[in-house]
Structures are given as C-alpha cells and as structure tokens.
Amino acid sequence: MAVIASGTDLLPRMKKRQVSPSLLLDISSLNEDLRYISQSDGTVRLGALTTVADLLESPMFDDRLSMIKEAARLFGAPQVRNVATVGGNVCSASSSEDLIPVFMALEAEAKLVSVRGSRTLPLKDFIVGKRKTAIRPSEIFSEISFSVPQGHSWTAYEKLGRRNMLIIAIVNEALSLTLDDDLRTIRSARIALNRVSGKVPALAAKTNGFLEGKKVSDETIAEAQKVLSSELSLTSDFRGSGAYRTELARVYLKRLLERCCVKIGGPS
C-alpha cells in the first residue's frame, strides 16, 4: 500500500516500475484537515497537503525564514509547485528533494498519525536512509513543525542543478544561523545538505558542532570548510562526481554563512 498525495513523485516512479504498490490510498481530498500554515507561540506548523505554491504565497516566510521561499522558488516549475505537497516531499526521502534540508536545518519535527493516535519525531530520525522513512504501514504523515529562530538569526538556501527550471539538485544546502549579542560569535549553526553520506539528506553534525562558539572570520570559515569536506561521503553519478559535489558544498557553506551574517548585521 502507498499513500498518494499529488503523485508528482510517486506516479513517475510507478510508470518506471521502480515501485508497484498493490493499493493506493489517496489523501488528496483531506485538504480541509491537512492543508494549512499556522504559527503560534513561536512554532510554525505545515499540514502535509500544503503545496509548494502555498509556501511561496505565505508572508510568514518573508524574513528570517526566507530560505523556505528560496527553496520553493527553485522548486520544479509552476505546474509542479501548484500541486506538489510538503508531505510528499518529505516522505519521498530522496536526495534531490528541496524541502528536506530546509526543514532539517530548522530542526523540524514530523507528526505521524494512525487510528491508534499520533507520534512526533525529529525529521533527522524520520529519514532513515535513501528513500526510507520511519513511517509505519498504519500511519500517514500529517504535519511538519519547527520553531521560528529567535534573536540574531537568519536562514538561507543554495541549490545547483544543470538548468534554470525543473532543477534536479546536484547539491542543495540550507543554513539556519544564530549569532550572539556581539554579532560575531556563532551561537548556533545548523547546516543540512541533500547528501551527507551517499544519497541521504542529513545535518552536517560535525561542521555544526565546530562552528558553535567560534567568532565569524575568514579563518573560521576556511576551517569549517575543511570539517565539512571531512564529514561528507558523497557518491558520483551522471550529474556530478563526489569530488565536485564536495567542492560545491564547501563553496555554498561560505556563501550561506556570509549571506546570513549580512542579514543579521554581523561581520561580512
């Protein structure tokens, strides 16, 4: 059995016989319950059937959370954005999905519901491998939630593909950065990439740990780039070699840190 939301990922895979579910559970008519964007007490909640176009239209993602709109703008083409859902993107658990690194950098949580109740788990634990999630056969994914970064914070997103529309990411990388009151010291850095080990999207845990407490400087960024290279274990395919992807990830790390610092008003 497979859940189908809009089918923009599932149907092409079924046509290519990559998956052959014996039964499809169509949840697209649950729009009233599962299509929403809300914020209360500093927590943003996105229903599973929220579309990428909905993200682009929401004023909630104009400031600190602007990486959500950056990712949405680089997503597919208008026809895809109008129907592709947040839930479908996260549950695809693929290394080319745009929203997974964005939500991981925000330390988002996935909510799963079944007739027996609901449970919530960190997105980093929900994605357990290439196209593998921790969802049980009796569950559907109902919501993603995350805290709005507080204090001197900003978020940014970078993606490279081989064309300007319908871009399948060679590398995509998201950063949520918070500086201390001195606007120089990194209080927290959450970098996530569509590939960290092989084809599995994940947080760059070592690099995040390295950056915490460091003063922003050219030296810190150069050191962080080395740590990032050391923790990536990237594979090659027809879109790019592992070495090329690693180099891109290093360049994006510098660019993301600089972009966030400029927005926060820290060193540039």
Ligand SMILES: Cc1cc2nc3c(=O)[nH]c(=O)nc-3n(C[C@H](O)[C@H](O)[C@H](O)COP(=O)(O)OP(=O)(O)OC[C@H]3O[C@@H](n4cnc5c(N)ncnc54)[C@H](O)[C@@H]3O)c2cc1C
């Ligand atoms: C032309 C084209 C361009 C694309 N461009 C991009 C792009 O730029 N960036 C990008 O990230 N993706 C892209 N995609 C992939 C796809 O559009 C996205 O992954 C989309 O978000 C999937 O959402 P969906 O509603 O269509 O999911 P579906 O195809 O319906 O489902 C995808 C998977 O998630 C499962 N699933 C869906 N919803 C739930 C749920 N609520 N609970 C449990 N399981 C669920 C399904 O069983 C299936 O395994 C593109 C696809 C196409 C065809």
